[in-house]
Amino acid sequence: MISFVPLESVPVDAVEALLDRAFGRDRHGRTAYSIREGVDAIAELSFAARFADGRLAGTIQCWPVALACDGGGSAPMVMVGPVAVDPEWQQEGVGRALMAEMLRRADARDIGALMLIGDPEYYGRFFGFSAERTAGWRLPGPVERHRLLARGAAVPDCVGKLGPDLRKAA
Numbered sequence: 001m002i003s004f005v006p007l008e009s010v011p012v013d014a015v016e017a018l019l020d021r022a023f024g025r026d027r028h029g030r031t032a033y034s035i036r037e038g039v040d041a042i043a044e045l046s047f048a049a050r051f052a053d054g055r056l057a058g059t060i061q062c063w064p065v066a067l068a069c070d071g072g073g074s075a076p077m078v079m080v081g082p083v084a085v086d087p088e089w090q091q092e093g094v095g096r097a098l099m100a101e102m103l104r105r106a107d108a109r110d111i112g113a114l115m116l117i118g119d120p121e122y123y124g125r126f127f128g129f130s131a132e133r134t135a136g137w138r139l140p141g142p143v144e145r146h147r148l149l150a151r152g153a154a155v156p157d158c159v160g161k162l163g164p165d166l167r168k169a170a
Helices: 012-023 031-035 094-108 120-127
Strands: 002-006 047-051 056-069 074-085 114-117 148-151 160-164
Touching: 002 094, 012 056, 012 074, 031 074, 031 160, 047 094, 056 094, 074 094, 094 120, 120 148
Parallel strands: 074 114
Antiparallel strands: 002 047, 047 056, 056 074, 056 160, 114 148
8 A cells, every 4th residue: 555745755865766766867868857947846746655664666746847839928837757666666556546646636726737758558548648739849859759748628739849837946
């Protein structure tokens, strides 16, 4: 059985070690890191999953980002990820539990636009994310277009550049 705890209650080095195990030590060079550069994670949507004995099973983080539309205006969104599960516990439902809890919290906050970079079969099938409205988005690095996914009624359908929502900067 897992329980959810605020991410800030977990030592930073434990979170970093988990992220290294899940994604590799070279993860900081990924485009997702550039998209959210300069902003803090959203505390209410960023948390950890712990087993009853205190072991860290996984974490999820969410970030304020925005799409600056070429025609003018900016559309705020929440970037989901990383969703990290200790490799020992992958395929055991920890990631699905983290996502389900985050979506419950996002719905309670009436967040109308979520986006992520991830597996379309998994995030589409279980959580309703798709690449339907992301084709015109430019990112600050490479991305496999089919993995750029979004969910929600407020997801913008414009051409523009995705980056941190600097109005929410630390």
